[in-house]
Amino acid sequence: MNANQEWIGHLSELRKRLIVTGVWFVASMGAGLYLSPSILLMLKSRAASGAPIDWHVFSFTDGLFVYLRCAFLLAALLTFPLAMYQAWAFVRPGLTGREARGTLGYVPASFLLFLGGVSFGYFLVFPMMLRFMQSMNERVGAVEMYGIERYFAFMFGVLMPLGIAFEMPLVMLFLTKLGLLDPARIKFIRKYAYVGLAVVGSCISPPDLFSHLSVTVPLLLLFECSALVANRQFRLRRAAGPATG
Numbered sequence: 633m634n635a636n637q638e639w640i641g642h643l644s645e646l647r648k649r650l651i652v653t654g655v656w657f658v659a660s661m662g663a664g665l666y667l668s669p670s671i672l673l674m675l676k677s678r679a680a681s682g683a684p685i686d687w688h689v690f691s692f693t694d695g696l697f698v699y700l701r702c703a704f705l706l707a708a709l710l711t712f713p714l715a716m717y718q719a720w721a722f723v724r725p726g727l728t729g730r731e732a733r734g735t736l737g738y739v740p741a742s743f744l745l746f747l748g749g750v751s752f753g754y755f756l757v758f759p760m761m762l763r764f765m766q767s768m769n770e771r772v773g774a775v776e777m778y779g780i781e782r783y784f785a786f787m788f789g790v791l792m793p794l795g796i797a798f799e800m801p802l803v804m805l806f807l808t809k810l811g812l813l814d815p816a817r818i819k820f821i822r823k824y825a826y827v828g829l830a831v832v833g834s835c836i837s838p839p840d841l842f843s844h845l846s847v848t849v850p851l852l853l854l855f856e857c858s859a860l861v862a863n864r865q866f867r868l869r870r871a872a873g874p875a876t877g
Contacts, residue, residue: 649718653711660710664703669724674701687780694781711744722783734809742802751796752850754790761790790836797832797851801858808859808862808869815866818859827854 676687689695716739724732769776807813831849 646722652726652744653718654658655712656714658705660707661703663710664706665699665705668693668699669705670700672698685778685783687783688777689781690779691781694779698780698784705788712746713739716742731782731809738802738806740868743801744800745798749795752789752798753794753836754787757794757847758787760787760788760837760846764843791834793836797829798854800854801861804858804862805865808865810868813862813866815863818862822855822859829855 676685720732720736720739727735766776804813804818829851830848833851834844837843837847
């Protein structure tokens, strides 16, 4: 097989896996459209602040956009593990047996870490932010009226960065497997990582010390856990020597 035929074969394989992922996403979107009203009503009745919050619409399209956004996010969540697996299966022929077995575990791990970050944001960070904002509104004598579109935009703006931040252990482990990260580099970037995570924590959390520490400290601990995992992988990789199939 010449290089051109091999390239065509790779494109055909990639197209097949993209079609499978796309079909699953469309099916998940249909399920999301069906389940979104129930999910939205559940979120409304079990508000993160601990008390139900009345949602208002300020334009005819607010409810529709929130409905479609909820369906899309549910479809993306259901498609994420399959997309990760399809990506792994596509690069699998170029990996050794040991690399393939090691990287396959990234598929469920990345999904669980993302869910962990979103859960941390929804059950801890988002309620703190709501309580802080409500207390500020009370101090200035404002009458609270929450728009459904702004409410969800605010919530997703908190949850998504935390979901992505919780992928840190997997990213550092992957970079270590590639040989791009080692204990010396981790030690060098630690101070910059601390500053960056503190900035992220201050952007997500309310502007009071307790809330800031409640977000930033777990992020710093997550970095240290990631560093421990990466350092252990580096030692194992160096002890094992060159990978064999």
